[in-house]
Amino acid sequence: MLKMTDLHTELKESIVEQLNLEEMEPADISDEEPLFGDGLGLDSIDALELIVLLEKDYGIKLTEPEQGREIFVSINKMAQFIEENRTK
């Protein structure tokens, strides 16, 4: 299993690549920064991409779309959720 810090880095790299954040480096995203709204500024299409990313990379299928609101708050929250629920 990856260490927590490695998972954080991996997540940031996946987000930059998957969401085409061309102007950003993974290191530009802080662990606590809000991913949506005033923080990184992601939108609803990005939320769909993150749901696909969770299932494809970590085997986590979100059954309740509402869960996304709690999980995609920040890199820290996402990493914690992945550690607790990953199947691969």
Added chain:
Amino acid sequence: MKNKIYITGIGGISAQKNDFAENPLVYEQLIFKAHTPNFKEFIKPMALRRMSQAVKMGVTTALLALKDAKVELPEAIITGTGEGCKKDTERFLEKLLDQREDLLNPTPFIQSTHNTIGGQIALHLGCKNYNVTYSQNSASLESAFIDAQLLLSENPKSNNILVGGVDEVSEVISGFRNLDQQLKTKKIKNLDLFKDDSPGTIASEGSHFFLLTSEIKESTYAELIDLGIINSVSTQGLTSEVESFLTNNQLKPEDIDVVILGNNGDNRFDHFYENLQQGIFKNTQQLVYKHLIGEYETATGFAFLLAANILKSGEIPGILKANNIPEVKTKNILIYNQYLARDHSLSLLRAV
């Protein structure tokens, strides 16, 4: 009486820069990309990140046309695209195969539809007005113009209609043109296109948007008089179709000062143009342009840009001339185009 339509703003992106008359860009590829501006100067990075080339070119040229006409919000956005957002279609289909139809990324699917371009222009402008996309092969842009014509005839008070044509190249789908000899078999320089007597052509991409107004403004280039589309016609029948189109507009072939033709070097189909060049437009100044910008479904956008600029400036770049006729003051310009012997279009523009 028909309502008047004027081209009052233009934005264009093609494989050539603005100074193509003096410094034409030379390509030695069968498929080449457009010469694009720095899109970041027009579109915010967070919006730009999802856009394919077609959307970037479409949004940028729409903004340029609006700026040229000093208009902030159009009353309608009408887009023509022959093949739509091919890059995202390809990305979506590749993922579909790679991931065995499972866990597909939503972005390329959402962005793969033909009306993404018009939709993204509207989103960028915050424009909730009439928005329609036409996809009619090589008559897509002309179909969009005809819709603008109809819109203005239904509501003479309409104004500021944004009409454009956009097509992009993509790795795989553009390459399919090889399969039925739509492309030359050997690489040639674009400027040598008409020296090579062989089947096929060279392909590229581009976007041209035009802001149409019902009144003449300071920035007005020309009047758009009429458009016609003929899906299928014989070489012989074309002459009478052209004459009939001109008659409907109270003109004869000799009233046309400049004819802009879509010759693309494909010796299987260029006879449509040559028949007019050696026939009713023998004594008319003939211009060609696809040796500069390549062939694509909405390449006539460049012809509209040329016609509008010639009618405004009175200057005809030598690199476009297919024959040498003593220059007269240009009043009427006819644009004729076809692709693979289908979707013949006639567009008539006049000086203001």
